[in-house]
Amino acid sequence: MKVAVASSGEGLNAPVDMRLGRCANVIVVDTDTMEFEVHSNPGALAGTGAGVAAAQVVADAGAEAAIAGNFGINSLRAFNSGGIAAYVGSGTVGQAVEALLAGELELVE
Amino acid sequence: MSERSKPTVSVAAGKGGTGKTLFATSLAVALSEIHPGQVQLIDCDVEEPNADILLHPQITQHTPVNVLVPQVDLDICTRCGLCAKHCQFSAIAVIRDAVITFPDLCAACGVCAYVCPVGAITEVNRQVGSVAHGSTVRGIEFVQGRLSVGDQRATPVTRATGSCNDDSMITILDAPPGTACPMQETIEFSDYCILVTEPTPFGLANLEDSVETCRRMGIPCGVVINRDQAGRPGVEDYCTREGIDVLLHIPEDREIAEAYARGETLADAFPQWHDELVRVYEDVIRSLSQTATAKVEE
Numbered sequence A: 001m002k003v004a005v006a007s008s009g010e011g012l013n014a015p016v017d018m019r020l021g022r023c024a025n026v027i028v029v030d031t032d033t034m035e036f037e038v039h040s041n042p043g044a045l046a047g048t049g050a051g052v053a054a055a056q057v058v059a060d061a062g063a064e065a066a067i068a069g070n071f072g073i074n075s076l077r078a079f080n081s082g083g084i085a086a087y088v089g090s091g092t093v094g095q096a097v098e099a100l101l102a103g104e105l106e107l108v109e
Numbered sequence B: 001m002s003e004r005s006k007p008t009v010s011v012a013a014g015k016g017g018t019g020k021t022l023f024a025t026s027l028a029v030a031l032s033e034i035h036p037g038q039v040q041l042i043d044c045d046v047e048e049p050n051a052d053i054l055l056h057p058q059i060t061q062h063t064p065v066n067v068l069v070p071q072v073d074l075d076i077c078t079r080c081g082l083c084a085k086h087c088q089f090s091a092i093a094v095i096r097d098a099v100i101t102f103p104d105l106c107a108a109c110g111v112c113a114y115v116c117p118v119g120a121i122t123e124v125n126r127q128v129g130s131v132a133h134g135s136t137v138r139g140i141e142f143v144q145g146r147l148s149v150g151d152q153r154a155t156p157v158t159r160a161t162g163s164c165n166d167d168s169m170i171t172i173l174d175a176p177p178g179t180a181c182p183m184q185e186t187i188e189f190s191d192y193c194i195l196v197t198e199p200t201p202f203g204l205a206n207l208e209d210s211v212e213t214c215r216r217m218g219i220p221c222g223v224v225i226n227r228d229q230a231g232r233p234g235v236e237d238y239c240t241r242e243g244i245d246v247l248l249h250i251p252e253d254r255e256i257a258e259a260y261a262r263g264e265t266l267a268d269a270f271p272q273w274h275d276e277l278v279r280v281y282e283d284v285i286r287s288l289s290q291t292a293t294a295k296v297e298e
């Protein structure tokens, strides 16, 4: 499974970003191999619509779940409509993915 | 302003509750007595329209304000994602099997429908507000815009409301508070902007912003000081320094506040204010004709 994590950095040790819409990068982790790709978030500097733009990046990367400190109403609507699970996570990207696999993260709707 | 058309005066304030609507409606009432049937008041504060509370108009017509938003036929759509890729406002997203539109973000530019390779997108009307038309017992033509509940985009409603501006009438525009887009879109319809302020440091700070906005937009402005008190010269000094006309002082007065609470304008409740309000309008006209002459001489 692929999981997209909002982050200000570029790897598994980078911190999870508080906000999906404004994060610098979306890090997409393959949970089978823990390999990852870094996608820059076009909405990071945008005004309104940042959450939708970031949600589109997550979907285009083929992720089935997304992790961020927080989700705006627009990105949540996009994820819920498209069937991508959104989870609240913290710590590093790697820790957040581990926590998700352990079933420790809270699902937001 | 062409020679035959009558001027449009906007009334603005740095924040709500400064007496902007009280002044705008009072001016309309005073002018309607010497120019019967020739005065129009347009309430452009579409997020919180309230000029009706003071003018008590009879509303005869409501016109809907619509914007175009995309509608996707999911049976035809191939989920190619081109619409989302080309939308500059992130107002449409293709998330796995779903195509989701965000009407609040949509600028109705039509790009998504244009790029869709299979013609799955049509543009449909969505109502975002309405404009009420009517008149008062004194024969003031009344127009009031109102944003639909839950809608966030004031712009189309403000524009539709402001464009009811009738050139053959003396038009007073009640602008939304602040200096953001809706205020600018309103005063853009006017030849002159009257800024209502309180004589407090906070009022002065707001006034400075408003004056800067008017200057940047090239709209001449003057100031009305509401709830004026002796010993608060800050706003007056600022206006003198900047060469801005102070058109009127409305004192801090319990009777005025009570009349307002009863839903009466200054001109209705206090006949002695009548001439003062008319004088303000004449000062504005004089200042406009001086600017026009200066422009011709340039």
Ligand code: SF4
Pocket: B069, B070, B086, B087, B088, B089, B090, B091, B092, B105, B106, B107, B108, B109, B110, B111, B112, B113
């Ligand atoms: S009409 Fe323009 S702004 Fe609205 S969704 Fe389509 S492309 Fe985006």
Ligand code: SF4
Pocket: B072, B076, B077, B078, B079, B080, B081, B082, B083, B084, B094, B099, B115, B116, B117, B118, B119, B120, B121
């Ligand atoms: S461009 Fe047309 S076909 Fe492609 S995803 Fe958008 S609506 Fe569907």
